[in-house]
Amino acid sequence: MTLLLDDITLTYPDGDGRLTALDRVGLEVPAGTLTAVVGPSGSGKSSLLAVAATLVTPDSGRVVIDGTEATGLSRADAAALRRRAVGIVFQQPNLLPSLTALEQLQVMAHLGGGRPRDVRERAAELLDSVGLAGQAHRRPHQLSGGQRQRINIARALMNGPRVLLVDEPTSALDHERGAAVLELIGGLTRERGTATVLVTHDRGQLGVADQVVEMVDGVLAEAGVRGGTA
Numbered sequence: 330m331t332l333l334l335d336d337i338t339l340t341y342p343d344g345d346g347r348l349t350a351l352d353r354v355g356l357e358v359p360a361g362t363l364t365a366v367v368g369p370s371g372s373g374k375s376s377l378l379a380v381a382a383t384l385v386t387p388d389s390g391r392v393v394i395d396g397t398e399a400t401g402l403s404r405a406d407a408a409a410l411r412r413r414a415v416g417i418v419f420q421q422p423n424l425l426p427s428l429t430a431l432e433q434l435q436v437m438a439h440l441g442g443g444r445p446r447d448v449r450e451r452a453a454e455l456l457d458s459v460g461l462a463g464q465a466h467r468r469p470h471q472l473s474g475g476q477r478q479r480i481n482i483a484r485a486l487m488n489g490p491r492v493l494l495v496d497e498p499t500s501a502l503d504h505e506r507g508a509a510v511l512e513l514i515g516g517l518t519r520e521r522g523t524a525t526v527l528v529t530h531d532r533g534q535l536g537v538a539d540q541v542v543e544m545v546d547g548v549l550a551e552a553g554v555r556g557g558t559a
């Protein structure tokens with residue numbers, strides 16, 4: 330199992346007590362498949378992604394990424410595992426205004442090392458696979474919202490992650506562009522064999538998912554399978 334969340338409980342301080350954001354959550358995501366997480370605002374979806382990304386340590390339970398148990402690692406080792414094996418697509422692209430599309434991707438890889446020539450080739454190939462081969466020289470203000478989100482996705486794939494975590498990628502896009510971005514994420518998942526978790530409010534677009542789970546008050550339940558009714 331490429332991504333395994335086993336019996337995860339996460340609480341936050343809340344006044345005198347604790348608020349349970351994740352309540353004994355279990356999730357298995359095989360390589361090359363996409364799991365969509367739906368659920369109301371405040372139900373714990375972002376917390377789930379943060380735990381899967383090793384950005385937040387749960388109170389109890391295990392996170393296993395590509396065979397390595399992340400829970401219990403030192404901060405430095407968790408960061409190294411994250412760099413090697415996890416790609417994160419945040420809701421807002423947060424692209425650097427002065428860099429071209431190609432450079433946004435190159436910067437990501439330089440942080441992790443790698444020969445400049447290989448990095449450039451990989452960046453160009455990824456831009457091509459998200460449909461932006463012709464836009465490599467453009468800066469963020471010269472691109473549409475949908476194009477910026479595609480760069481955001483390509484950037485997360487630069488270091489060849491085994492696990493891809495995507496938070497609300499369509500919230501700033503209209504229906505049609507949102508659908509195209511979800512199709513793209515589904516296609517990349519299968520092509521690159523990532524274990525992908527996608528948080529979305531958009532229940533109309535879940536056909537791309539192999540598994541749909543629903544978060545309600547920190548509890549995760551199966552909501553349907555590919556082609557299901559969720």
Ligand SMILES: Nc1ncnc2c1ncn2[C@@H]1O[C@H](COP(=O)(O)OP(=O)(O)OP(=O)(O)O)[C@@H](O)[C@H]1O
Pocket residue numbers: 341342348349350368369370371372373374375376377
């Ligand atoms: N750092 C924090 N400290 C305290 N409580 C928090 C913190 N982060 C989130 N929470 C609370 O934990 C619960 C789950 O929040 P989370 O952000 O995971 O929900 P969500 O489903 O992603 O919501 P949304 O769809 O609105 O983004 C909420 O009740 C929220 O108020």
